[in-house]
Each structure stands twice: as C-alpha cells, then as structure tokens.
Amino acid sequence: MGMGFSIIDSGWTRPKYPLSRQSQETFIQYSLSAPMWSWRAQSDTWRLGNILRSRILDGAPWHNEPLSDVLPSGLxxxxxxxxxxxxxxxxxxxxxxxxxxxxxxxxxxxxxxxxxxxxxxxxx
Structure with missing residues (x-):
C-alpha cells in the first residue's frame, strides 16, 4: 500500500587494488538508499521509518554482482x-x-x- 523505490547515486570510480600503488585498474561504486515507510493507523498517515543503505561494486574483484545484473539497461x-x-x-x-x-x-x-x-x- 504505497510506492516503493530506491535512490541510486551516480557512481564514482575507486581503485580496484587500493594497496597496490602501481595498479591503474578501477571499478565503479554505486550507493543505494531505500526508504522504508510505515503506516500510522491512529493518525491515518504514512511516515518515513528507516533508510536501508546498500551498494553495488561494479567491477570489483571481490564482488560478483555487476550493475547489469540489477539494471540490465543501466541507469x-x-x-x-x-x-x-x-x-x-x-x-x-x-x-x-x-x-x-x-x-x-x-x-x-x-x-x-x-x-x-x-x-x-x-x-x-
């Protein structure tokens, strides 16, 4: 009973191997925020509850969930x-x-x- 959505911040580039100063390889990190809404029966209103935060590490070697898995057509x-x-x-x-x-x-x-x-x- 409401509109669910997530907010995706535009990605920013991070070094793929931060401890190796020689490496020029990078990946893109996207931040996701999903507001959770709660219904207040006493006041007959929807209220903002918690905001769940997550991220997509597109191209990071230790993370196997690329952006194309979540959004096949991209942002x-x-x-x-x-x-x-x-x-x-x-x-x-x-x-x-x-x-x-x-x-x-x-x-x-x-x-x-x-x-x-x-x-x-x-x-x-």
Missing part, C-alpha cells in the same frame, strides 16, 4: 522521481517504460521533462 532506464511539497505526493517524469506510474501529483503539477529514454535520468 538510463530509470525515471527521475519528484515530490510535491503542497500535496506531499511522489510522481515520476514522463517515461514510456512506466505507463502505469503517476506523472503528476494530486495538485496537478506535472513533470516537465518529457520522455527521457534517450538521456540520462540519474536518481541522485
């Missing part, structure tokens, strides 16, 4: 999430891959970015 496949301060609802930019997700808040404020299939839509 460009993700729509940007917006929030309305007036009615406190979340909505996404217009995106043809997500036809059933709201693209405007309850007040009528629409995302003005258009379809973003061709350009990067990093959620950071």
């Amino acid at each position: 460009k496949s993700l729509p940007r999430i917006y929030g309305c301060e007036t009615c406190r609802t979340l909505f996404i930019e217009n995106h043809s891959d997500y036809p059933d997700v709201p693209t405007q808040c309850q007040c009528g404020e629409a995302s003005s970015t258009g379809d973003q299939n061709e350009s990067s839509a990093l959620n950071s």
